[in-house]
Amino acid sequence: MSNANPLMPQMATILDIIAETPEIKTLRVSGKDGLPFDFMPGQCAMLSVLPVGEAIFSITSSPTCRDCLEFSIKKTGKVSNSLHSLEPGQQIGIRGPYGNGFPVEEMKGKDLLFIGGGIGLAPLRSLIGYCFANRDHYGQIDIVYGARSPADMIRKSEVKETWAGQPNTKVHLTVDAEFPDWKGHVGFVPTYVTELAFTPENKVAITCGPPIMIKFVLQALDKLGFAPEQVITTLEMRMKCGVGKCGRCNLGPVYVCKDGPVFSLAELNELPGEY
Ligand SMILES: Cc1cc2nc3c(=O)[nH]c(=O)nc-3n(C[C@H](O)[C@H](O)[C@H](O)COP(=O)(O)OP(=O)(O)OC[C@H]3O[C@@H](n4cnc5c(N)ncnc54)[C@H](O)[C@@H]3O)c2cc1C
Ligand code: FES
Known part of the structure; x- marks a missing residue:
């Protein structure tokens, strides 16, 4: 498994596709040597289809599942439509993991x-x-x-x-x-x-x-x-870089891609604007 450079897309192979609803498919993907990277629940990855572009999606599988990463993707636009058109065996680009994830340690005992x-x-x-x-x-x-x-x-x-x-x-x-x-x-x-x-x-x-x-x-x-x-x-905000560089996803001083996407309501109450 490589966690080398989260900005650098790796190639991943689609192992399986599950049609969940008319608009949503779950893609199971694997890197060259298994999972492309380690992650925690609540983190996301940028998926790319050449030459269409890339978009960010939550990793829906648990980190305790070591076979593959899963993404449930709703058809909403360019990238999600082209991800829906792919078949098992085809390749996509993946970079990540991004975001803070859920506070699994603080949740213990609750x-x-x-x-x-x-x-x-x-x-x-x-x-x-x-x-x-x-x-x-x-x-x-x-x-x-x-x-x-x-x-x-x-x-x-x-x-x-x-x-x-x-x-x-x-x-x-x-x-x-x-x-x-x-x-x-x-x-x-x-x-x-x-x-x-x-x-x-x-x-x-x-x-x-x-x-x-x-x-x-x-x-x-x-x-x-x-x-x-x-x-x-x-939170789901419009995102581009995923790593706090482009300023696309900020709420005041906070970058949703880097400081979020997971926030407590107490933290959100401190932030300006709509989310
Ligand atoms: C942290 C995070 C996690 C996410 N997880 C998931 C997930 O697990 N599954 C999932 O399906 N989606 C998820 N999303 C949403 C997904 O990233 C977006 O729907 C993404 O835009 C899809 O890319 P696309 O190219 O398919 O759609 P786009 O072409 O970007 O279009 C998406 C929608 O936005 C509209 N739109 C496009 N451009 C603009 C613009 N400039 N201004 C306003 N509206 C515009 C389009 O009309 C369309 O309705 C997540 C988003 C975030 C931020
Ligand atoms: S997406 Fe670029 S700063 Fe958050």
Whole structure:
């Protein structure tokens, strides 16, 4: 494994592609000698397709998985469209890892509440896999995951079977509206969090999803009595260099690519502007 120069793309081979939803595919990629680099949950990598360009994506596999890196990629533009058009065996460029990752040491001994929406499950999945691999370090785990429809949920069998079957773990799924094939909860994620009435004692809440979901989840957690220090989120800003050089992603003095993308709500409350 080489962690030589995070600015220098390496070539990686696509081992497998999983079609998650009509808009999202998970790519499993490997470097020449296994994992291209070591990383921690919450970190990201720049993926490139020649001559199209490059874009940043969360590493969704757990660092405890040593076979490959996984990325769940939503079709939104140039690079993600071309990543969707690739086949197993083809090569892409990869550089990283970038960002700070989740505070896994500070979270030890706490109960964990994961709150994800849509593709926002991608960075949470890396952390959830890490916590299951180090199960004794963490208390009760609750996972709230929502999507627009059952068809928009990613990693369905892993979430419903593998995660729900872990010790001391509860999975709470919801979709935005009624669907004929859906027998579970119906309603938006923030409302469901309120209904589930989580208590804040000895708990850390980690949330990722569309900005509108995060905004209302933060309000719901506040009403449930969570302090800003107990709430962690991961931001998606426009990025270019990924290493704090181009100034594309700053919030006041903070570069989301380098100082984030993971922040506690207490840290975000200190920053200027919209995020
Ligand atoms: C830390 C981090 C982690 C991320 N993790 C993931 C992940 O795990 N999975 C995932 O699918 N995505 C993830 N993203 C988002 C992803 O990086 C972006 O969607 C990226 O823009 C995709 O590149 P693209 O070339 O496919 O799309 P682009 O061509 O960049 O277009 C993306 C969207 O932005 C719009 N757009 C393009 N240029 C501009 C502009 N100048 N101003 C305003 N809007 C513009 C386009 O119309 C389109 O709607 C992450 C982003 C960050 C910052
Ligand atoms: S992306 Fe260049 S400074 Fe953050």
